[in-house]
Every structure is written in structure tokens, then in C-alpha cells.
Amino acid sequence: MEIKKIMVIGAGQMGAGIAQVCAQAGYDVLLNDMNEKALDQGMKNIEKHLTRAVDKQRISDQDKAETLARLTASSQLEDAEGRDFVIEAVVENMDVKAKLFRDLDTIAPKHAILASNTSSLPITEIAAVTERPDQVIGMHFMNPVPVMKLVEIIRGLQTSDETYQQVEALTNELKKAPVEVADFPGFAANRILMPMINEAIYTVYEGVASPEDIDTVMKLGMNHPMGPLTLADFIGLDTCLYIMEVLYEGFSDSKYRPCPLLRKYVKAGWLGKKSGRGFYQYT
16 A cells, blocks of 8 residues: 555644644645644644745745645544545543544544554554554654654554554655654653653752753753753643653553652643743743
């Protein structure tokens, strides 16, 4: 099967970014969201990012026009009918994703591959709610999608070799770097990254150093382009907490216990950049 028509479900930052790179690579793309306001904002964000790329002379005006011509907004899940490949980037919640995959399994054509951009949830469990578990796979993009090269491709227990090979080929077509990862909590990226962020939060909690100084240590001492607390604010502290809880539950190991300060910030609504306040304040 040749992948020609793609549907991306979820028009937030990740979904819009995935739709953009797919359209730039020449695919016919539907960006889907049941929330009309979110869908409209997602389409506007794509156009804004493409305009910025033109201004920086990374792409031409013609490239921008052709990319936008390949993008269509969709508010109906039934539009998955006729798509070769569907990837979801909805909220990181197993109940929500399971319902979505059940619905997609009845709507999408039998040959279609169903993928999840989940950053931590088990692909095997998601696949099990469908009648095509061999055609279900994880495709975890990094944020911001148009910039970051890595894509973790996660094979569930049932994922076929053919499905993996098609998704690996698609990833290469998107000019991304595919890495094959087994279906374990947090996969590879977040199993390594999130405990580091959590430990940085513990150093604030225990009064070892200020957020600014901790970030400086990691940037100047470890050559990280961004400090862990700035990165946590950028990711969203609620997302960080959720992934730490997945790791803690999945491995039953105290080294993954979320820092109490992280829980407190989330309860306070201090979620990072998106809420205006996290470890830093944003205007």
C-alpha cells in the first residue's frame, strides 16, 4: 500500500505541526478537530509558521502556497473514510484514545494504518480495541514538530513488520529521523527526559538552587540548549506530571515518584508557558 492521503486528528500544537510537515512533504492532508475554534486556530498557526519560514528564506512563497493547498480543515471524524493513514494527537488519556481508535476502526478503510502520537501510553493496549491491531503503531513526534528531527516509532505487541516499514518510510519522507522503540512506559525519550526534569524540580523543592541557577548548570555545565525547568514550562507541567505518573505506575519504582512541588504547581494552575506561570512567569 502506498500512503497518499493522511488525516491528523487534533489541531493543537502537536497536531498542527504534524499536519504541516505532512503537507510540506507532498501529502494530501486533513487536519481534524471537533472543536471548530481549535481547528481554525490550528490552521492559522500553520499559515503563520509557513509565513515565518518564507521570511527567513527557508521556503519560497510558492512552497507555502502549495503546502496550504494540500491542507484541508475537517470537523467530522467520518472524513477518515478514504484516508490511507490516520494519526491522532489528542489529549493524553487512555479512555479518550481508546474510544477514538474504536471509532476509527469502523470508519477508516481496511488498509489504513492507525497511529498515535502518544508520548507515554501503551500502543499494545490502544491496538487491542481495534480489529486491526497489526496496523496500529506509535509515531511520537517531538515538539516543535517542524523543527525537531526525531520521531520515535513504537511497535505494539501486535504491530506487523509491514506496518513498521511503511511508517519508517513515511518518517523518512517527512525528512525526520526514525528510531525504533519497544512498547514500554515512556518509551525512550520520556523515560530518560522526564526523570531528569523531575529531579531538577526536586532540587528546587529541597532548596538546593534556584530555577535560574539549575537551568544555568545544565546549559553551561552539560551543554544543554535549554535548561530542564525552562523545558518543563515549555512542555507543560501538567503533561510532565502525567508522564511521571505513567512511569511510576508502569514500573512501580520509587525513582519515578513525581516531586510534590510538581503536583502543587499543577494544582495551583501553574502549568508553565501556556498558563503564563510555571517555574518562570510569562507575559
